Amino acid sequence: MPSDAMRDLIAGYRAFRAAHFDAPEGARGASGDASGARCIRSTLRELSERGQNPRALVVACCDSRADPAIVFDTAPGDVFVVRNVANLVPPYTGVDFGHHGTCAAVEYSVAHLEVPLIVVMGHTQCGGAAAGLRKYGGDPNGDPAVFAANEATGEGFIGSWVALTKTSVCAVCEKYDPDIRARMLEHELVRNSVRNLATFPFVRERMDKGTLEVIGAVFNVFDGTLKILDAETGEFVAPQKFEDDAAAAGGDDVAPDAKRAKAA
Numbered sequence: 001m002p003s004d005a006m007r008d009l010i011a012g013y014r015a016f017r018a019a020h021f022d023a024p025e026g027a028r029g030a031s032g033d034a035s036g037a038r039c040i041r042s043t044l045r046e047l048s049e050r051g052q053n054p055r056a057l058v059v060a061c062c063d064s065r066a067d068p069a070i071v072f073d074t075a076p077g078d079v080f081v082v083r084n085v086a087n088l089v090p091p092y093t094g095v096d097f098g099h100h101g102t103c104a105a106v107e108y109s110v111a112h113l114e115v116p117l118i119v120v121m122g123h124t125q126c127g128g129a130a131a132g133l134r135k136y137g138g139d140p141n142g143d144p145a146v147f148a149a150n151e152a153t154g155e156g157f158i159g160s161w162v163a164l165t166k167t168s169v170c171a172v173c174e175k176y177d178p179d180i181r182a183r184m185l186e187h188e189l190v191r192n193s194v195r196n197l198a199t200f201p202f203v204r205e206r207m208d209k210g211t212l213e214v215i216g217a218v219f220n221v222f223d224g225t226l227k228i229l230d231a232e233t234g235e236f237v238a239p240q241k242f243e244d245d246a247a248a249a250g251g252d253d254v255a256p257d258a259k260r261a262k263a264a
């Protein structure tokens, strides 16, 4: 007997089939229009025959409220996505036969699919960032034991993973008051992942050649807005600035030849 949760998922699948497969070909696109320009059925068939050629890798958090496919309104084949707790990209440490799922996704999308853009998308109210803050932030209400290695409870994986946040947590705690540390850490973790991406030789090489762009962003769960990391100032700004910059550049000499992630 399936659980309510599984029944809901199957109902969702039925709705997906009805919307995109059961109607006549081209009768309805993903956005409900009649043009068929974004018909998921034909898109998937074409992708199945030709293979994928995504225009970006998105590194995002597992959080159920911050889904890149929804935030960027993408169709199948548009973006290659890897999600982990707190959208962390580890620094390059070479191949050591550890289980580096995120690094493998970065390698595949960059070195094999040759995506022209990587977006690290953090989000507000990130539980992974909060775990890092509790572990390393000296919070009197924190409980370091919760995130100590504990294979019996499984908590050890969280504690071990958020060790990647330590440098960022320390930097934020030194610079900001406690009441804004969580928000500032969410920003800093995105900056840190952007920096760490550049330590991968195959990423660095393409960035230097101008064929790969790496951009940070933070999605606000409360109001659904996205802010993008300005590489010059290190601040997160409204997407309008990037649209204005692209327009000012005429769209001709923007290197690399990557479409900037569409933002709300």
Ligand SMILES: [Zn+2]
Pocket: 061, 062, 063, 085, 086, 087, 123, 125, 126, 127, 128, 129
């Ligand atoms: Zn998160």
